[in-house]
Amino acid sequence: MTACHRCGRSRTSVSDLEFLAWSSERTGGTVRWLCHVCAKAHVRDIEGKLPDEYWR
Numbered sequence: 603m604t605a606c607h608r609c610g611r612s613r614t615s616v617s618d619l620e621f622l623a624w625s626s627e628r629t630g631g632t633v634r635w636l637c638h639v640c641a642k643a644h645v646r647d648i649e650g651k652l653p654d655e656y657w658r
């Protein structure tokens with residue numbers, strides 16, 4: 603099941619349009635999703651400090 607790993611919002615609870623703004627992070631073999639709301643809030647963190655795992 604696809605859900606935001608920050609707030610727990612599920613993919614099925616948002617519209618297709620909103621889902622376009624979701625972003626995924628690949629960590630090892632796992633894909634973590636950020637919803638459109640959390641992605642906006644998180645983008646500053648990403649720009650500020652990129653963890654090594656972000657690039658894998």
Ligand SMILES: [Zn+2]
Nearest residue numbers: 606609637640
């Ligand atoms: Zn979220």
